[in-house]
Amino acid sequence: MNRIILGDCLDALAALPDGMARLIYVDPPFNTGKVQRRDRMRATADDANGTRGGFAGKRYRVERHEAGAYDDDFGANYLDFLIPRLEAGLRCLTPDGSLFVHLDWREVHYVKVALDRLLGRERFMNEIVWAYDFGGRSPRRWPAKHDTILWYALDPSNYVFNEHEIDRIPYMAPGLVTPEKAARGKSPTDVWWHTIVPTNGREKTGYPTQKPLGILNRIVRVHSSPRDAVLDFFAGSGTTGEAAATHGRDFVLIDSNPEAAAVMATRLARFAPECVGFEQPASTKESGLFA
Numbered sequence: 001m002n003r004i005i006l007g008d009c010l011d012a013l014a015a016l017p018d019g020m021a022r023l024i025y026v027d028p029p030f031n032t033g034k035v036q037r038r039d040r041m042r043a044t045a046d047d048a049n050g051t052r053g054g055f056a057g058k059r060y061r062v063e064r065h066e067a068g069a070y071d072d073d074f075g076a077n078y079l080d081f082l083i084p085r086l087e088a089g090l091r092c093l094t095p096d097g098s099l100f101v102h103l104d105w106r107e108v109h110y111v112k113v114a115l116d117r118l119l120g121r122e123r124f125m126n127e128i129v130w131a132y133d134f135g136g137r138s139p140r141r142w143p144a145k146h147d148t149i150l151w152y153a154l155d156p157s158n159y160v161f162n163e164h165e166i167d168r169i170p171y172m173a174p175g176l177v178t179p180e181k182a183a184r185g186k187s188p189t190d191v192w193w194h195t196i197v198p199t200n201g202r203e204k205t206g207y208p209t210q211k212p213l214g215i216l217n218r219i220v221r222v223h224s225s226p227r228d229a230v231l232d233f234f235a236g237s238g239t240t241g242e243a244a245a246t247h248g249r250d251f252v253l254i255d256s257n258p259e260a261a262a263v264m265a266t267r268l269a270r271f272a273p274e275c276v277g278f279e280q281p282a283s284t285k286e287s288g289l290f291a
C-alpha cells in the first residue's frame with residue numbers, strides 16, 4: 001500500500017480509490033510569492049584541495065548544492081488552486097476520517113471560510129497553532145512565529161481521537177502541582193510549542209519548508225490507527241510518510257516536484273523497502289510537465 005507518486009495531485013488523486021485513507025494531512029504551498037529554495041552544504045574529505053580544516057588536521061572541500069525548489073506564487077488565485085485539490089482529496093477519506101490542513105497567516109483565514117462552506121461549520125474541530133521560535137525578528141511588527149493547522153472531521157460524531165496516544169509535555173510552573181503530576185507532565189492544548197526541524201539533525205533532508213517529525217508523529221498517532229492509510233498530497237520531503245511508517249500505518253504521498261519525489265524515495269527506503277523509488281502515472285508523463 002505504501003506509495004510515492006510524482007504528479008499534480010489533482011490528476012493523481014483521481015486515480016485513488018474512494019475512502020482509502022483514514023487521515024489526510026496536507027501542507028500545501030503557503031502563497032509566499034517566492035520560489036521556495038534551500039541550499040545545502042556538502043563537506044567532502046579532500047586533503048589536497050580542501051579549504052576547511054577539520055579534526056586531526058583533515059581538510060574538507062565544501063560545496064553548495066540545491067536540495068530542492070518549488071514555486072509558491074499563486075497571487076489572487078490561491079483558492080482556485082487549493083480548494084479543488086482538497087475536494088478531490090476528500091473523496092479518498094473514510095466516512096470517519098479527518099482532514100488536517102497546515103497553513104500560515106497568509107491564506108489560513110480564506111481557506112477556513114472556503115472549507116466551512118464546502119464541509120459545513122459543524123465538521124470543523126480545532127484550530128491548532130504550531131508555535132516555534134526561530135529566525136529573524138521584524139523591528140516593525142510582532143514577529144510571525146506560528147503556523148495554523150485546521151482539523152475537520154467528516155463525521156463529527158464518529159472520528160478517531162486516540163487520547164491515550166497523546167504525548168505529555170512539561171508543566172509551565174511545575175512548582176504549583178504535586179511532584180507526581182510534575183513528573184507525569186500534562187497533555188497539550190491546541191497550542192503546540194515545537195522547534196523547527198533542527199538545522200543539523202538527522203531529521204533534516206534539506207528540502208525547503210520541511211515540517212518537524214514531532215508534529216506529524218502526534219497527528220498520526222492520535223488521529224489514525226495501526227494499519228490505516230495516511231494520505232498527503234503536498235508531501236514535499238515525506239515527513240508524513242516517515243511518521244506513518246514508524247507507527248505502523250501505510251502512506252500514500254503525492255508531490256508534483258521531481259526533487260521532492262526523489263528525496264522521499266531516499267528518505268523512506270529504510271522504512272518501507274517494498275516502496276522502491278516513485279511512480280509516475282502515464283497521465284502526468286503525457287502532460288510533458290515531468291519529463
Ligand SMILES: C[S@@+](CC[C@H](N)C(=O)[O-])C[C@H]1O[C@@H](n2cnc3c(N)ncnc32)[C@H](O)[C@@H]1O
Nearest residue numbers: 008009027070210211234236237239255256257
Ligand atoms: C510546504 S511543501 C510540503 C513540505 C512537507 N510537509 C515536508 O515536511 O517536507 C509543499 C509541497 O507541495 C508541492 N506541490 C505544489 N503544487 C502541487 C501540486 N499541484 N500537486 C502536488 N504537489 C504540489 C510542492 O512541490 C511542495 O513540495
